[in-house]
Amino acid sequence: MNESSAIETFAGTYEGEGSWHDSAGKVSGYRIQQTILATADGFEVVFKHDFDDGTVVNARFTMTWIASNIFRVDVSGSAIGNGYVFDGYCHYHIKAGEAFVEASYRSSADGLEVFGSSTKNAEGNYIAWKEILRRTKMGSEI
Secondary structure (H helix, E strand, C coil): CCHHHHHHCCCEEEEEEEEEEECCCCEEEEEEEEEEEEECCEEEEEEEEEECCCCEEEEEEEEEEEECCEEEEEECCEEEEEEEEECCEEEEEEEECCEEEEEEEEEECCEEEEEEEECCCCCCCCEEEEEEEEEEEECCEC
16 A cells, blocks of 8 residues: 555544543543645644633644655654554654653544543643544545
């Protein structure tokens, strides 16, 4: 499978819900809007998370193929991590400040299941999350 066809499994616009759990026992929910777009040399992941406490997080990651099935993750032109895509599964890790963050996307019949973790949240605790995203629009190249 070449890189372009590998990412087509994930390309599209999604909406859904997620929940996070931290090592201090806190649990909360959030809503997600996410788009994954194929580019000439990789793909982009853009998302907005609206948390139950009113916090909003927006992010844009640029993934650039560096080898077969392997990509580099960039934010604002700076390399911050790496990842891979195999058979309906995409995984990447990044360094965000003092934390290491990892996320995995598993393709499902009507969208994506997203799993992730970070070594530190805003309160310094380990945190993990799960998101269920429904595809609202098929992807296209930008």
